[in-house]
Amino acid sequence: MAAIIRLSSVCRAGVKPLFYQSTLLARPAVVLHKEHLQPHWLTARIHSSQPLYAGSDSKASLHWTAERVLSIALLALGPVAYFSPGPVIDYSLAAALTLHGHWGIGQVLTDYVHGDTKIKMANAGLFLLSTVTFAGLCYFNYNDVGICKAVALLWSK
């Protein structure tokens, strides 16, 4: 009933006057009291605040961008490692590879692991794995031939 009244007033006087009626402003805050005033079958339940507030600076959005930047950096490291191998590239590769893998596996876990505790456990395990991986690669770079040389030696056989 309320819906019919409002639509007809839109048709009659156009949209602009409705802006001055405060009851028609979509309020993003949760107003639990108001839900009782309108029968629920007349109410469309929507996530109204998301498109209004998700700017480009949310944590998730920045993470997404960082993932792409890292991917491009890793792509660039390939040819650089081939043409000028050395300790700087070795450590850069160690960092970039580990982080790219860490974030990648993180997305896989987000897709397939459900339930708050399971998610927390899986992410903790991943963090441990990535830490050990980075430590191992740095150890290899420092105490052994290093990543670039290792690949070259492996391929020479």
Next chain:
Amino acid sequence: MALLLRTLGRQGVCLSRPHYRVLYSHAAPMGTTAKEEMNKFWAKNSRLNRPMSPHITVYKWSIPMMMSITHRGTGLGLSGAISAFAMAALVLPGSYTHYLDLIHSLSVGPLLIGLAKFGIAFPLSYHTYNGIRHLYWDLGKGFKIPEVYRTGYTVIGLSAITSIALALM
């Protein structure tokens, strides 16, 4: 009301712009976040021990689907190999060259060596080329179905050529 909203949605009307807000003026914002809703879904369905509806077992596999899961598979495989290498470096006593010489002394034939090199080169090439394809998508390009297939076949072709070339080096 819902019908009106759906019709508008189908025509690509952006409902979040101010002059459309009057249409869901009596809409009540959800009291829960999307994450909470997802958790509720999984909690309820696993509590009731409901079986998962068949999806990948009944849906016809397509090239884009296979390429997508291969991208994930190669990524996991490569990451696993790197982690295994790193842990071996920490745990094993000898040096890298020591273990390389060990493998040398096995005198594995050139065919098997080539195969092993291909086994390393293919996941790396495929994941790299398909990764570039993903970045292309992130720019918002190449979503039309023929383009998806064209870029897909290009990735497969380039991966095969690159891996074979690397295996022969």
